[in-house]
Structures are given as C-alpha cells and as structure tokens.
Amino acid sequence: MKTISIGEAAAALRIPESTLRYYEKQGLLPLIERDGAGRRLFSEHQMELLETILRLKHTHMPIQDIRQYIAWVIEGESTTELRLEMMTRHKQTVLNEMAVMEEALRGIDIKINRYTERLRKKTEQGKEENL
Amino acid sequence: MKTISIGEAAAALRIPESTLRYYEKQGLLPLIERDGAGRRLFSEHQMELLETILRLKHTHMPIQDIRQYIAWVIEGESTTELRLEMMTRHKQTVLNEMAVMEEALRGIDIKINRYTERLRKKTEQGKEENL
DNA sequence: CATTGACTTAAACCAGGGTTTAAGTCGTAT
DNA sequence: ATACGACTTAAACCCTGGTTTAAGTCAATG
Numbered sequence: 001m002k003t004i005s006i007g008e009a010a011a012a013l014r015i016p017e018s019t020l021r022y023y024e025k026q027g028l029l030p031l032i033e034r035d036g037a038g039r040r041l042f043s044e045h046q047m048e049l050l051e052t053i054l055r056l057k058h059t060h061m062p063i064q065d066i067r068q069y070i071a072w073v074i075e076g077e078s079t080t081e082l083r084l085e086m087m088t089r090h091k092q093t094v095l096n097e098m099a100v101m102e103e104a105l106r107g108i109d110i111k112i113n114r115y116t117e118r119l120r121k122k123t124e125q126g127k128e129e130n131l
Numbered sequence: 132m133k134t135i136s137i138g139e140a141a142a143a144l145r146i147p148e149s150t151l152r153y154y155e156k157q158g159l160l161p162l163i164e165r166d167g168a169g170r171r172l173f174s175e176h177q178m179e180l181l182e183t184i185l186r187l188k189h190t191h192m193p194i195q196d197i198r199q200y201i202a203w204v205i206e207g208e209s210t211t212e213l214r215l216e217m218m219t220r221h222k223q224t225v226l227n228e229m230a231v232m233e234e235a236l237r238g239i240d241i242k243i244n245r246y247t248e249r250l251r252k253k254t255e256q257g258k259e260e261n262l
Numbered sequence: 263c264a265t266t267g268a269c270t271t272a273a274a275c276c277a278g279g280g281t282t283t284a285a286g287t288c289g290t291a292t
Numbered sequence: 293a294t295a296c297g298a299c300t301t302a303a304a305c306c307c308t309g310g311t312t313t314a315a316g317t318c319a320a321t322g
Contacts, residue, residue, distance in 0.1 A: 007268065017269090018311055026309090037318055039269055052242070058235035063309070077249070084246035087239055094236055098229060104189040105225055108218055111183070115215035118208070138298065148299090149281055157279090168288055170299055194279075 003033070003041035013050060020050075027067045028053055030074060049073070059094045134164070134172035144181060151181075158198045159184055161205060180204070190225045 010017040023029050024040070029050070033041045042050075049070070056066050069086055072079035141148040154160055155171070160181070164172045173181075180201070187197050200217055203210035 005268075016311075019309090021270090022310055037269075038271095039318090052238070055235040055238045058231050059239065080246050080249050080253075084243065084250065087243050087246065091236065091239055091243065094232060094239075098232060100189050101225060101229060104186040105222065107183070107186045108190065108222055108225075112215060112218050112222065115211050115218065118211050119215065122211075136298075147281075150279090152300090153280060168299075169301095170288085 001043050003043050004047075006040045006042070009040075009042040009047065009050070012047065013054065015054075023050075023053065023063075026063050028063065028070055030070065056090070059090065060097065061090055065090075132174050134174050135178075137171045137173065140171075140173040140178065140181070143178065144185065146185075154184065154194075157194050159194065159201055161201065187221070190221065191228065192221055196221075 004012070006017050006020055010020055013020075020029070020040075024032055029046065032046060033043070035041055053066055053070070056069070061069075065086070069083065072083050072086075135143070137148050137151055141151055144151075151160070151171075155163055160177065163177060164174070166172055184197055184201070187200065192200075196217070200214065203214050203217075
C-alpha cells in the first residue's frame with residue numbers, strides 16, 4: 001500500500017502538520033500506521049477519510065461529533081444507520097446555518113445599497129457644483 | 132425617547148444579557164445611555180444597531196472588525212466610503228464561505244445517498260429471505 | 263562522520279467569544 | 293421595613309480549536 005508522510009499529507013490538504021497531529025490526538029485519525037522510526041504513514045484510504053473530516057469541519061461540525069462519526073466508520077457497516085442519521089441531521093443543521101447567513105446577507109446588502117446610493121448622490125452634488 | 136432595559140433587549144434579541152454586557156465592554160455599543168441608577172437604557176436606535184451587529188456576527192465577522200464598523204457609524208457620513216468598502220469585502224468573504232459549505236455539503240450528500248442505498252439493499256435482502 | 267531536514271513527543275501557550283461568580287445597589291410590592 | 297427581582301461591576305473562569313516550543317530521533321548527503 002502506497003503511503004505518504006505527514007508533510008506530504010499536510011501539503012496535499014493545505015493544512016499545517018500540527019493540525020494533523022492534533023486531529024490524531026483528538027481521535028479523528030485512529031488508524032494511522034507508523035514506519036519503523038515512528039513516523040506516521042498516510043494511506044490513500046486515510047486521505048479519503050481526512051477529506052471527509054475536512055468536509056465536516058468546513059460545515060462546522062464539532063470535533064466531538066466527528067470523533068463519533070469516525071468511530072462508527074471504523075466499527076463497520078453495522079453502524080450505517082447511525083451514520084446516516086447523523087449525516088442527515090448534520091445536513092439540516094448546515095442548511096439552517098446557511099439560511100441564517102443568507103438572511104443576514106440580505107440585511108448587509110441593504111446597507112451596501114444605501115451606502116452606494118449615498119455616495120452616488122454626493123458625486124451628483126459635486127457635478128452640480130461644477131455647472 | 133422610549134427605551135428598554137437590558138433584560139428586555141436581551142429577550143427581544145434572544146441572546147443572554149451577559150452577551151450584551153460583553154459587547155458593550157468590547158466597544159460594540161458605545162452610545163448606551165444609563166438611567167439615574169446606572170442601568171443601561173436601550174433605545175430603538177440602539178436596537179437597530181444591535182440587529183446590524185447580530186447580522187455581522189451571523190456572518191462570522193470578528194468582533195474587532197465589528198468594532199471598527201461601529202466606530203465608523205458613530206463617526207458619521209464622512210465614513211460612508213470606508214463602510215461601503217468593508218461591507219463589500221465582507222459580503223465577498225461570506226459568499227466564499229458559503230461556497231465552501233455548499234461544496235462540502237455535496238460530499239456529505241454523497242455519503243447520505245450511499246448509506247441510504249446500503250440500508251435499502253439490506254432491507255431488500257431481508258425481503259428475499261422471507262420468500 | 264557530521265550535518266541537515268523531516269520527523270517525533272509532551273506540554274505550554276494562544277485567541278476568540280463568551281459565561282459565571284461574588285458582592286453590592288435599587289425600586290417596588292407586601 | 294423587608295424581601296424580591298432586576299439590575300450593576302470586576303474578575304475569574306471556560307470551551308473550542310488549534311499553534312508553538314523544547315528536546316530529541318533518524319535517514320540521507322557531503
């Protein structure tokens with residue numbers, strides 16, 4: 001099985017090595033192998049799992065929940081239903097969060113329009129003064 | 132001018148009073164009045180400003196930046212251009228963040244579909260066994 | 263064979279964003 | 293008058309999610 005070092009994994013994922021070590025300590029990477037010298041070896045499978053972890057992070061899932069999810073993945077297919085339930089719930093949480101953001105963004109857009117308009121008027125006024 | 136207490140303001144905004152005190156200490160509410168006994172009085176104007184602050188928080192703007200924004204609001208119309216620039220930048224940041232979330236959500240959806248399919252197959256298998 | 267670069271660990275440190283606590287002051291209802 | 297609820301403060305505390313530091317190991321290179 002082809003494996004890569006922590007430095008290569010970090011570069012591939014564009015995150016610091018320290019974060020990968022931290023994630024392992026937090027139980028998010030429970031099946032990382034080591035070489036004879038104790039160095040971590042990231043397999044293709046690990047990298048895929050890490051991409052999933054990053055997706056969950058990008059959608060603001062707490063580390064505690066990600067740890068539970070990973071534990072279920074490792075436990076095997078008997079946990080499919082639990083994982084499905086968790087992901088479905090999480091999806092809804094994310095959709096809610098995005099709805100909140102969109103709503104806030106509408107208010108921000110109103111401000112942008114107001115400021116834009118205000119500046120436009122000031123510019124117009126400047127023109128008039130030059131008539 | 133009609134004003135409300137911190138308790139009423141907190142209830143209206145559905146956030147703890149402690150958060151409002153914290154925001155004031157952080158310089159987000161620089162023009163809160165007090166009554167004779169030193170109690171905060173929230174005016175309608177304050178509440179509107181607070182709603183703006185909450186919109187910025189909902190879109191993950193750091194307190195430091197919100198403080199700057201509020202300072203510009205108080206400074207007056209001479210800062211319109213700065214505010215416009217800040218809000219425009221912020222909007223783009225939020226859109227980027229939402230795009231990251233959406234992309235991650237697509238990966239999560241794939242998992243949901245896989246798990247759903249896996250469970251469906253198990254159910255089918257169960258049916259066959261009952262033939 | 264010494265140096266360099268990539269790696270290891272445990273532990274300390276940090277930032278952001280609040281929340282909680284302790285001790286005290288009012289206004290009002292009984 | 294006293295007790296209650298809503299308020300005040302400063303300071304301490306907390307959690308999350310990392311990052312940094314110090315001291316050391318190992319493999320390959322000059």
